[in-house]
Amino acid sequence: MAAPATSYASFRRSLIVTGDEVAHLVTLAFGATVVLITVLLVWNLWGASAASRSKFGIGFLWGTNWDPNANDFGALPFIYGTVMTSLMALVLSVPLGVGAAIFLAEMAPPGLSSACTFLVELLAAVPSVIYGMLAIFTVVPLMHDYVEPALKGAFGYLPQFQGPMLGVGYLTAAVVLAIMTFPYIIAISREALLEVPRDQREAALALGATRWETTFKVVVPYARLGILGSIFLGLARALGETMAITMVIGNDSIMHASWFAPGYTIAAVLANEFAEATGKLYTGALVELGLVLFLVTMVINALARLLVIATTRKGSAKAA
Amino acid sequence: MKIPIAVAGIMLAGAALVSAQAINGAGATFPYPIYGKWFEEFRQKNPSVEINYQSKGSGAGIAQLTEGTVDFGASDKPMDETQLAALKIPALHFPTVLGGVVPTYNLPGIPDLKFSSEAIAGIFLGQITKWNDPRIAKANPGVKLPATDIIVVHRADGSGTTFVFTDYLSKISPAWKSGPGSNTSIKWPAGVGQQGNEGVAGMVKQTQGAIGYVELIYALKNKMEYGSVQNAAGVYLKATLDTVTAAAAGAAKNMPADFRVSITNSPGKDAYPIASFTWLLIPTHIPDAQKRTALVNFLKWMLTDGQKNCAELGYAPLPKQVVAQELKQISKIN
Numbered sequence: 121m122a123a124p125a126t127s128y129a130s131f132r133r134s135l136i137v138t139g140d141e142v143a144h145l146v147t148l149a150f151g152a153t154v155v156l157i158t159v160l161l162v163w164n165l166w167g168a169s170a171a172s173r174s175k176f177g178i179g180f181l182w183g184t185n186w187d188p189n190a191n192d193f194g195a196l197p198f199i200y201g202t203v204m205t206s207l208m209a210l211v212l213s214v215p216l217g218v219g220a221a222i223f224l225a226e227m228a229p230p231g232l233s234s235a236c237t238f239l240v241e242l243l244a245a246v247p248s249v250i251y252g253m254l255a256i257f258t259v260v261p262l263m264h265d266y267v268e269p270a271l272k273g274a275f276g277y278l279p280q281f282q283g284p285m286l287g288v289g290y291l292t293a294a295v296v297l298a299i300m301t302f303p304y305i306i307a308i309s310r311e312a313l314l315e316v317p318r319d320q321r322e323a324a325l326a327l328g329a330t331r332w333e334t335t336f337k338v339v340v341p342y343a344r345l346g347i348l349g350s351i352f353l354g355l356a357r358a359l360g361e362t363m364a365i366t367m368v369i370g371n372d373s374i375m376h377a378s379w380f381a382p383g384y385t386i387a388a389v390l391a392n393e394f395a396e397a398t399g400k401l402y403t404g405a406l407v408e409l410g411l412v413l414f415l416v417t418m419v420i421n422a423l424a425r426l427l428v429i430a431t432t433r434k435g436s437a438k439a440a
Numbered sequence: 441m442k443i444p445i446a447v448a449g450i451m452l453a454g455a456a457l458v459s460a461q462a463i464n465g466a467g468a469t470f471p472y473p474i475y476g477k478w479f480e481e482f483r484q485k486n487p488s489v490e491i492n493y494q495s496k497g498s499g500a501g502i503a504q505l506t507e508g509t510v511d512f513g514a515s516d517k518p519m520d521e522t523q524l525a526a527l528k529i530p531a532l533h534f535p536t537v538l539g540g541v542v543p544t545y546n547l548p549g550i551p552d553l554k555f556s557s558e559a560i561a562g563i564f565l566g567q568i569t570k571w572n573d574p575r576i577a578k579a580n581p582g583v584k585l586p587a588t589d590i591i592v593v594h595r596a597d598g599s600g601t602t603f604v605f606t607d608y609l610s611k612i613s614p615a616w617k618s619g620p621g622s623n624t625s626i627k628w629p630a631g632v633g634q635q636g637n638e639g640v641a642g643m644v645k646q647t648q649g650a651i652g653y654v655e656l657i658y659a660l661k662n663k664m665e666y667g668s669v670q671n672a673a674g675v676y677l678k679a680t681l682d683t684v685t686a687a688a689a690g691a692a693k694n695m696p697a698d699f700r701v702s703i704t705n706s707p708g709k710d711a712y713p714i715a716s717f718t719w720l721l722i723p724t725h726i727p728d729a730q731k732r733t734a735l736v737n738f739l740k741w742m743l744t745d746g747q748k749n750c751a752e753l754g755y756a757p758l759p760k761q762v763v764a765q766e767l768k769q770i771s772k773i774n
């Protein structure tokens with residue numbers, strides 16, 4: 121009891137140290153759950169797909185037949201549908217989304233910008249089944265009545281634009297996915313553009329660049345990583361999208377060259393067939409499709425990393 | 441004094457909940473509306489028995505019965521030999537109600553089309569691609585059919601409805617039998633898949649020249665137009681609750697002892713050809729005596745008084761002969 125102040129201080133110091141340690145352990149545990157969940161997920165999918173993996177082997181990836189009655193399963197129509205619709209969606213939504221973000225961040229008057237941003241964030245939070253309904257009642261008839269006939273008229277000599285126009289199929293699914301990924305791309309690209317330091321702009325303007333040149337030669341290249349990030353987030357949503365796609369893609373497990381034709385995606389076939397699937401092989405094949413989707417997502421994420429690394433080396437901006 | 445009484449009341453209610461016999465089942469979605477009503481009515485008559493039913497799909501029902509996680513299953517498709525062999529305790533099939541499947545199409549100004557067996561198989565095989573094909577026109581003299589494309593719409597989700605429809609197609613068309621075959625999901629030779637009856641109906645309604653198939657109950661509830669189908673006797677019939685029940689009566693004469701029977705393309709002039717039973721799957725041996733008594737009582741009630749509920753919910757009731765055959769089967773549960 122002689123030196124209460126000292127002991128109190130040492131007590132506090134020890135508390136801080138242990139507090140740090142506790143925080144370290146707690147956050148480590150939180151971090152570990154990410155790894156744990158990923159490992160558990162893969163392990164689970166791997167185990168549950170045993171029957172299908174041993175029967176079809178690696179050929180599952182390029183098998184084109186999906187016939188529950190003949191117990192013959194191949195993943196290619198679904199991989200093709202998933203990748204095709206997602207990439208087509210990005211081709212549509214990236215120019216639109218990035219363009220809109222540039223406008224909102226750089227050009228629009230502040231009042232308009234904040235109003236639009238609010239709407240965009242609202243759109244990003246709309247559940248996908250709502251987009252599915254919008255698609256069925258609006259996009260499908262529009263595609264069927266106007267867009268597909270126009271495309272057929274203009275590019276009918278290409279195999280992609282031939283065949284009967286059903287209103288549902290790869291192209292419609294891609295348009296719906298584009299609508300769904302669009303708000304993500306705008307919201308995140310806009311944030312990235314706003315993060316560009318003020319002095320970058322001022323320096324460009326001081327060098328005699330016009331506002332237009334400043335935006336395209338300085339601001340957009342500087343925010344490039346954030347914009348890429350927004351695109352990959354959009355892509356991730358497109359690859360895994362289920363409800364809205366099931367409603368508009370036509371759910372046909374035969375591959376078609378025509379973009380007007382019905383197709384299928386991995387997420388859609390899982391949603392449709394899993395509940396009624398019977399037998400080890402059939403359920404195994406469906407689980408293996410889940411594994412394939414995981415793989416596709418990983419490959420695309422890896423490609424995204426590579427792209428980021430490649431562009432960082434060339435450019436002036438630092439990696440985020 | 442009020443609080444202790446309330447507490448006692450809650451405790452009593454808790455005790456009552458605990459003592460109520462909970463019986464769990466899972467399976468087909470198609471009969472869910474009437475099963476829900478039956479279980480509720482049966483509970484009102486027998487407050488000590490509570491039957492819970494999860495409508496997860498026939499496949500899931502069979503899987504859960506096999507794993508032993510439910511007391512009974514339900515399916516729109518009879519179990520096959522491999523599925524029966526996988527069961528630890530053998531199960532009995534009890535037909536409960538009947539369903540029909542109807543062809544619905546979108547051709548403005550052309551109601552009541554008649555579909556011959558040849559036409560309906562050809563359309564869904566993708567061999568008949570135009571509405572004015574002679575194979576469709578033959579059964580519809582005087583109807584001006586357009587020269588437009590036929591757009592086939594089928595179920596994308598695994599479904600008992602698809603099983604009944606493809607089972608019918610397999611019986612009337614050798615090409616279908618050796619090709620796509622019958623199951624709850626199949627590899628469709630043509631067309632677009634949509635989810636659920638509402639998905640198929642919606643797509644057909646929206647697309648001129650489309651044809652799909654939906655459950656009779658769904659078509660009746662939504663007052664949809666649907667076509668007539670040629671039956672085994674060569675008569676064109678529109679599906680109604682009566683023609684569907686007649687299909688079961690036609691099949692009753694040759695009913696196998698285990699009730700695992702397909703009644704599509706059933707003989708008889710009034711028998712609608714795309715009809716099916718839906719089954720409850722009850723284990724032959726139920727160790728818990730209370731549960732056994734409760735289930736047996738339920739089956740007896742369902743086959744007699746319960747059948748009277750069918751029509752108001754749009755289900756076709758079982759014919760009398762089948763009810764008599766089933767009542768005998770109940771004694772096999774021990």
